[in-house]
Amino acid sequence: MTAPAGRAPTERADAARNRLRVLEAARRLLAADGFTELSLDAVAKEAGVGVGTVYRRFHNRPGLVYALIEDNETRFQEAFTRHCADGAPSAHDRLRAFLHGMAELVDDNRELLLLAEASAPAGRYRSAPFRRHHEQIAGMVTELAPGADAAYLADLLLMAYTPGLFDFQRTERGWDVDRIKGGLDVLIDGIGAAEEADRRLSHQ
Known part of the structure; x- marks a missing residue:
């Protein structure tokens, strides 16, 4: 019925x-x-x-782990969408908010992500969240720096969230999340500065 x-x-x-x-x-x-x-x-x-x-x-337990990861990803995306709708932030500000949010997401879910990485070391790069993140970051990089290799830079930025590396920085190096965010800010500013320098040279 x-x-x-x-x-x-x-x-x-x-x-x-x-x-x-x-x-x-x-x-x-x-x-x-x-x-x-x-x-x-x-x-x-x-x-x-x-x-x-x-x-x-x-x-099974891995199925529950991946469901938790996907649910956390959904919450992250919803929060980012709300941020983008608030005052139409620039590409620089959107990229910064996205990368900062990713740092918090990875930090909050380190145990889950480390387990997923251990079960399939290269699986992260084929996962739906990674592809989604890469597309989003590449789009913002293209907007921030139209002349840059956005696909490569998106890969480079996403390397910061490799679970094993992130956990090493947090536990072995003793870095807090704000330090990681600060390093990401330098990379974002560098992408924008390189684009501006290229623009000046092209007009000389």
């Missing part, structure tokens, strides 16, 4: 609610106990849903 026109099926709404409950429960457990203690059984108990519901939706 189909649902009446204009109404989503009850099962679909319940599934969406359960998915949110499971992801929020997983975040709470990660914050409290770290990834090593995360299990689908524990998440189901924390979320107040049946274990079968969690297994049917996510299949």
Whole structure:
């Protein structure tokens, strides 16, 4: 039997609610106990849903990990969209906000991203979020510096978020996120300055 026109099926709404409950429960457990203690059984108990519901939706722990990463990516993109709609910021300001937001996103999800990197070291470069980030950054770089190799520069900027490197900087080097953001600002300013220098030379 189909649902009446204009109404989503009850099962679909319940599934969406359960998915949110499971992801929020997983975040709470990660914050409290770290990834090593995360299990689908524990998440189901924390979320107040049946274990079968969690297994049917996510299949295994890696499936839950990637769902958390994708959900965090969605939140990041929504926040960036709101920023872009607020006062129509310049390409420089949008790129800066994007890269700063990425630094916070990676820092908040280091355990998850390190696990994903360990399971498929080169998988990051083929993932939908990486392709999306590359396209967005390349577009902003093109707007900021039309004469630059935007595709290469997007790759270069995204290297800053390689989970293993980012974690090394945070733990072994002891750098805080503001220091990483500051380094990214220098790169952004350098891209803009190089474009301006080229423009001056072309008009001499």
